[in-house]
Amino acid sequence: MARPTGWTGASACALQAALRLSNESFAARLGIAVRTVAGWHQKSTTRPRPEMQQLLDTTLEQADQAVRERFAALSARPETPAQLSPAEPARQAEPVSAEALRRLDSDHGINDALAWLDDHAGWEPGTARRAVAERLAALDVRELRDRGSRRGRVDQRRIAHALAAYYRDVVEDHGRYTVRHDGGAETETSILTRPGWLDLNCSLTTGGDRLAVDGTPAAALRLDAEAADHGVRRLAETLALDIRLTDMPLYRLTGTAVDQGGIGGTLALSRFVEYACTMDLLEGELVDALATGAPVEPGSLPLRDRHLPDLASVLDLAGRLCAGGTLALCAIARPADPFRGPADYVLLVQERSGHVVNAARRLAVIPKGFHQPMTDVRADARLGATLRREMEEELFGREDIDNTVSDQRRADPMHPSRLSAPMRWLSEEFGRLRMECTGFGLNLVSGNFEFAGVIVVDDEDFWTRFGGEIEANWESHGLRQYSSLDSGLISELIGEVAWSNEGLFAMLQGLRRLSEIGGDRVNLPAMNWEVRE
Structure with a gap:
């Protein structure tokens, strides 16, 4: 059953998808290097060498009937622009990759999400998978990328102003977090907060970090036809754009008791897929409306009108x-340096990757993470547990605690014996690692709770020992560093429009706190916040 026109990278990947094998497993099946398989994914038009063509012929001939049928269906799709006839328009739809189709069948996170969608939509098992497959077949990946580019042009200020216009009701003592700096410049965010939730400066130790799980089960969620269709679309686009999705447990906030005396409140458990298929869709709906000039007002955004219609x-x-x-x-x-200058603090800012679900392609502080348990639901409810985990994952290279990369099988993944060298050094003496919560708010973009904080390492020896080991993980497209003495550059950073609203909120609150405790190491712009109705 050899291909009459010969194999290409695209058809080889179609065979891999039909076999439902990972890159590593497919390479082992053929007896070739994994990088060769990866190369086929990167260059769909490449023509494998004759001996490789024979291997692929043999593998297809030895496959069972179900694999051959899947391969035939996948191979029927357009592979390259060279297949287009001169009469056809120059721009053709770009189909989804074979990897996306393979993930639909074999990705554990996607399978969990499909089962969740079947259950909450009241569908027979397998209905969601068929619906996502049909949606995938109709998707134009190029158009999705173009949409991503359009979304990227909608900046933080436009989002904040649009939400201010949408939410016209007033709640006493609450408003949107706004800061004046540089002698009158103004920065407005979409963070709904109140004076008692700001400048908390609360140490995230057991005395002040008091979030607790109350065990209250969430109300049963039932998706109507429209809501279920949005879930199908979300999963199809997640596959088409190669976005990681892991159905992990999440904490949902059910009550707050936040003030300068401590961070209190109650939490219950939810699932990431419920968030991804409901509340997380609000941002895309809003940004798409802004990108196309559609109205942004009550009645014009169906998802927002359904889930988050007023304050x-x-x-x-x-x-x-x-x-x-x-x-x-x-x-x-950092210590003084004859080339860089006097002793200062290095401030870290990340540019988020396009492969993340939250705040994709926007600026944010680092670390940044969902509040979720690893193995101990009650102990991990404290904010400090999430911040320490995110430091290990996002700054110190601990892939084993990244649940999008591997399953968590360790009883205590943050046990001292498993810590990275930088985190172990910070943990050996109390006071080496200073973590504080600086503010709290609710993000009008998707209703998320946002606990802003500051992490300070005052011992210069840490940077001397471990500065070269700090490296952002896959969630970041890039990592920037700023000096706490460079007031002018930090002012420019505050004014950048590429920020996520929550990232800007945390940055501003962190700078305010650092100006109070940093001494001669800081020269930061003066900032005064207000809560604007």
């Missing part, structure tokens, strides 16, 4: 899914 619903934590997380400005002391 009262934003504040109704017990009555809705309020997922979220914690993020912190990281400031690490």
Whole structure:
């Protein structure tokens, strides 16, 4: 059953997808290097060598009937622009990759999400998979990428202003977090907060870090036809754009008791797929409307009108899914340097990857993560547990605690014996690692709770020992560093429009706190916040 026109990278990947094998397993099946398989994914028009063509012929001939049928269906799709006839238009739809189709059948996270969708939509098992497969067949990946580019042009300020216009109701003592800096410049965010939730400066130790799981089960969620269709679309686009999705447990906030005395409140458990198929869709709907010039007002955004129609619903934590997380400005002391200058703090800012679900392609502080348990639901409810885990994962290279990369099988993944060298050094003496919560708010973009924080390492020896080992993980497209003495450059950073709203909120609150405790190491712009109705 050899291919009459010969194999290409695209058809080889179609065979891999039909066999439902990973790159590593497919390479082992053929007896070739994994990098060869990866090369086929990168260059679909490449023509394998004659001996490789024979291997692929043999593998297809030895496959069972179900594999051959899947391969025939996948191979029937256009492979390259060279297949187009001169009469056809120059721009043709770009079909999804063989890898996307393979993930539909074999990716554990996707399979969990499909089962969840069947269950909550009241469908027979397998219905969601067929619906996602049909949606995938109709998708134009190039158009999705173009949409991503359009979304990227909608900046933080436009989002904040649009949400201010949408939410016209007023809740006493609450408003949108706004900061004046540089003698009058103004930065407005979409973070709904109140004066008692700002400048908390609360140490994230057991005395002040008091979030607790109350065990209250969430109300049963039932998706109507429209909501289920949005879930199908989300999963299809996740596959087409190669976005990682892992159905992990998430904490949902059900009540708060936040003030300068401590971070209190109640949490319950939810699932990431519920968030991804409901509340997380609100951002895309809003940004697409702004990108195309569509109206942004009550009645014009069906998802927002359904899930988060007014400020009262934003504040109704017990009555809705309020997922979220914690993020912190990281400031690490550096010694004086004859080339760089006086002793300072290095401030770290990340440019988010396009492969993340949350705040893709936007600026944010680092670390940033969803508040979720690893193995101990009650102990991991504290904010400090999430920040320490995110430092290990996003800055110190601990892939074994990244649940999008591998399953968690360790009883205590943050046990001292498993810590990275930088984190072990910070943990050996109390006071080497300073973590504080600086503010709290609810993000009007998707209703997420946002605990802003600051992480400070005052001992210069840390940077001397471990500065070269700090490296962002796959969630970041790039990592920037700023000096706490460079007031002018930091002012420019504050004014950048590429920020995520929650990232800017954490950055501004962190800078305010660092200006109070940093001494001669800091020269930061003066900033005064207000809560604007």
